[in-house]
Amino acid sequence: MKIYNARYLDNNQRFIVAIITGFIAAILFGSLYGLITSFIHVSFSAMFVAVGYGVASVIKYFGKGVHTRFMVVGAIMTTFAIFLGDMMSIYSVPKFASLLLSGNFSFIGIFFVAWLRSMASADVSGILSLAFRLIGIYIGYTQSVIL
Known part of the structure; x- marks a missing residue:
């Protein structure tokens, strides 16, 4: 019965649990962010901080x-x-779901390249958007451990 009790998991088992729960949390928080921004068509940069904190809290817990x-x-x-x-x-959410269900995952690579290009833009909104994304990632990095 020790395997079902988190107090008796060793460090490697807790790490595996952190990866699995972190992946589930990333899907949930990323989908929530995507749903909100796709429905209201406004990007909230503060949401990146919330996403980072949410994912880190799940990994920490x-x-x-x-x-x-x-x-x-x-x-x-x-x-x-x-x-x-x-x-x-x-x-859009329906188009994203249909692309995933079609099994053609080449759109992910195409989007990744376009995403990197948009992050490298030199306009003020692009720089601020990149800064908030990096802050969210930094919060996800620093808040994932028990201090």
Whole structure:
């Protein structure tokens, strides 16, 4: 019965739990961000901070880790959540769902290149948007461990 009790999980088992729950949280928070922005057609930069904190809180609660690798998982999962949310907000939700269900995943690579290009734009709104995304990732990184 020790395997079902989080107090008796060793560090590697807690790390695996942190990866799984962080991935689920990234999908949930990224989808929530994507739904909100696709319905109202306004991007809230403060949502990136909330996404980072939400993903980090889930990793902290379920992973109960103190090592740097938990922080790296928090940053990676937050980046994935932001990318997923941006993809859902650019494509509409029904179009995004139909693209996923079609099995043709080449649109992800195309969107990734376009996403990187938009992050590298030199206008003020692009720089601020990138800054808030980086702040969200930083919060996902720093808040994923128990201090």
